[in-house]
Amino acid sequence: MGEFVVPIRPRFGEVDSMGVVYHAHYFVYFDVGRTEWMRAAGSPYAELERRGFRLAVVEADVRYLKPAHYDEDLRLAITLDVVRGASVAFSYELRGPAGVLATGRTRLGCLNHDNRPVRLPPDALAMLRRGIQAASRPSEIP
Amino acid sequence: MGEFVVPIRPRFGEVDSMGVVYHAHYFVYFDVGRTEWMRAAGSPYAELERRGFRLAVVEADVRYLKPAHYDEDLRLAITLDVVRGASVAFSYELRGPAGVLATGRTRLGCLNHDNRPVRLPPDALAMLRRGIQAASRPSEIP
Amino acid sequence: MGEFVVPIRPRFGEVDSMGVVYHAHYFVYFDVGRTEWMRAAGSPYAELERRGFRLAVVEADVRYLKPAHYDEDLRLAITLDVVRGASVAFSYELRGPAGVLATGRTRLGCLNHDNRPVRLPPDALAMLRRGIQAASRPSEIP
Amino acid sequence: MGEFVVPIRPRFGEVDSMGVVYHAHYFVYFDVGRTEWMRAAGSPYAELERRGFRLAVVEADVRYLKPAHYDEDLRLAITLDVVRGASVAFSYELRGPAGVLATGRTRLGCLNHDNRPVRLPPDALAMLRRGIQAASRPSEIP
Numbered sequence: 001m002g003e004f005v006v007p008i009r010p011r012f013g014e015v016d017s018m019g020v021v022y023h024a025h026y027f028v029y030f031d032v033g034r035t036e037w038m039r040a041a042g043s044p045y046a047e048l049e050r051r052g053f054r055l056a057v058v059e060a061d062v063r064y065l066k067p068a069h070y071d072e073d074l075r076l077a078i079t080l081d082v083v084r085g086a087s088v089a090f091s092y093e094l095r096g097p098a099g100v101l102a103t104g105r106t107r108l109g110c111l112n113h114d115n116r117p118v119r120l121p122p123d124a125l126a127m128l129r130r131g132i133q134a135a136s137r138p139s140e141i142p
Numbered sequence: 143m144g145e146f147v148v149p150i151r152p153r154f155g156e157v158d159s160m161g162v163v164y165h166a167h168y169f170v171y172f173d174v175g176r177t178e179w180m181r182a183a184g185s186p187y188a189e190l191e192r193r194g195f196r197l198a199v200v201e202a203d204v205r206y207l208k209p210a211h212y213d214e215d216l217r218l219a220i221t222l223d224v225v226r227g228a229s230v231a232f233s234y235e236l237r238g239p240a241g242v243l244a245t246g247r248t249r250l251g252c253l254n255h256d257n258r259p260v261r262l263p264p265d266a267l268a269m270l271r272r273g274i275q276a277a278s279r280p281s282e283i284p
Numbered sequence: 285m286g287e288f289v290v291p292i293r294p295r296f297g298e299v300d301s302m303g304v305v306y307h308a309h310y311f312v313y314f315d316v317g318r319t320e321w322m323r324a325a326g327s328p329y330a331e332l333e334r335r336g337f338r339l340a341v342v343e344a345d346v347r348y349l350k351p352a353h354y355d356e357d358l359r360l361a362i363t364l365d366v367v368r369g370a371s372v373a374f375s376y377e378l379r380g381p382a383g384v385l386a387t388g389r390t391r392l393g394c395l396n397h398d399n400r401p402v403r404l405p406p407d408a409l410a411m412l413r414r415g416i417q418a419a420s421r422p423s424e425i426p
Numbered sequence: 427m428g429e430f431v432v433p434i435r436p437r438f439g440e441v442d443s444m445g446v447v448y449h450a451h452y453f454v455y456f457d458v459g460r461t462e463w464m465r466a467a468g469s470p471y472a473e474l475e476r477r478g479f480r481l482a483v484v485e486a487d488v489r490y491l492k493p494a495h496y497d498e499d500l501r502l503a504i505t506l507d508v509v510r511g512a513s514v515a516f517s518y519e520l521r522g523p524a525g526v527l528a529t530g531r532t533r534l535g536c537l538n539h540d541n542r543p544v545r546l547p548p549d550a551l552a553m554l555r556r557g558i559q560a561a562s563r564p565s566e567i568p
Contacts, residue, residue: 017158017161018541027449056446056490057490059488060490062486071329160395200347204345205343213461213470213472297450308439
């Protein structure tokens with residue numbers, strides 16, 4: 001899907017006493033981004049979950065460059081970097097009027113209902129891989 | 143257990159840009175209070191959950207009287223008001239150096255794994271009722 | 285504005301171990317609703333804040349009727365019930381495929397930078413009152 | 427202070443639909459750990475804040491090794507790795523009955539009220555450095 005961009009509007013309760021978005025909430029924004037990415041790729045996470053598969057975050061990092069504020073109209077660019085049989089890795093760039101606010105990465109492992117590592121189902125794997133390959137035109141969630 | 147008091151120390155991320163605890167987090171403090179109340183009453187919620195029972199909040203309200211701040215050493219007084227076969231009601235008073243900061247109430251219904259209303263198991267009911275009756279001396283979590 | 289409706293899509297981290305949205309998050313959804321209501325009424329909260337005014341929740345309650353789930357396409361209907369010089373009251377109805385999931389109310393008081401009660405600025409008051417009166421046609425955030 | 431250990435008990439609302447602590451909350455636990463570390467080192471963060479200094483997270487990462495659950499009695503070990511004039515770096519290890527659950531690091535920069543980078547005040551710097559040097563005996567928050 002090339003560059004995939006999701007709008008993010010920080011909520012009042014996500015801002016701390018410094019008047020900027022509290023650092024832990026960036027991981028929630030990344031999660032919102034993944035949900036939209038997977039829906040757009042044709043493999044909604046909620047559906048994967050109903051079929052007994054889960055994607056658990058096994059590694060996450062973020063670099064905070066500039067502060068984000070309440071009610072700003074931000075954009076989260078999200079890229080699927082790696083798809084293996086049992087794990088995927090996304091990277092993120094949060095952008096605001098002042099430029100790039102933060103960058104981050106997460107690696108997720110596929111688990112079954114008993115929290116054991118398993119391969120992603122073939123149809124989901126195919127959809128995720130197509131999502132990576134269709135890297136031609138930027139798309140945006142309205 | 144009479145008046146049961148749990149210490150609450152607001153976390154940095156729970157404070158909003160006004161420098162006071164964001165209103166939604168009071169319901170989380172109440173939940174922390176219930177967890178400690180039930181543990182002290184001899185019927186830990188985590189154990190009830192493992193046995194297939196859940197207590198779902200069906201009604202909640204709070205009145206905010208004075209602001210709470212980051213890292214203040216607060217006390218949450220929690221009282222079990224009503225125990226019926228399939229529901230319980232607690233009330234709360236959050237206290238700080240400036241007096242009573244907020245009061246609230248929650249009513250919870252007992253559900254089974256399929257989210258259907260069921261009666262609480264007899265031993266848990268008995269423990270909760272004993273918790274109400276032992277209303278003689280204040281106790282405090284260290 | 286009559287009935288004003290805001291889309292809400294529960295995030296993965298807002299769902300608890302029962303697989304339903306954790307009760308405290310409903311107050312966050314109500315807050316998101318207020319932000320969109322005020323923007324639509326021509327008096328964005330972020331702007332009010334920059335001018336030194338705040339709206340602090342002084343009372344809140346909610347009744348949980350049916351559970352909400354991850355990634356469902358919900359609608360939050362929000363109504364401004366009362367506008368006084370220094371306080372406003374909103375009511376809320378969260379709706380999903382199964383009907384009304386929850387109803388709630390919040391009362392907010394206007395504060396200045398020193399957290400003292402003050403009257404809302406006249407232009408904001410006028411906009412909020414117009415928002416109430418224009419109760420003819422339902423509007424919806426895209 | 428050598429190894430400094432803070433008790434962490436995951437709250438019900440911090441657990442997701444997989445029955446494990448949602449990944450973003452680990453950064454909140456790390457923050458709770460810093461608050462206690464600084465208090466124990468004699469330089470409480472709330473005091474630093476009142477004097478006009480802030481510590482903003484500029485980099486954070488975590489590796490999730492084993493899941494954490496609701497109401498478990500966990501231990502967060504926290505170490506101050508680096509103190510420079512205008513920044514500090516901590517590392518963390520979250521431990522449960524099953525061993526090490528997660529490891530993480532955060533780097534924080536010191537800002538003044540206008541969110542500009544500044545050096546930490548000398549007394550705070552001295553206290554933090556003493557905190558690092560006193561690396562002889564493990565201490566634990568009761």
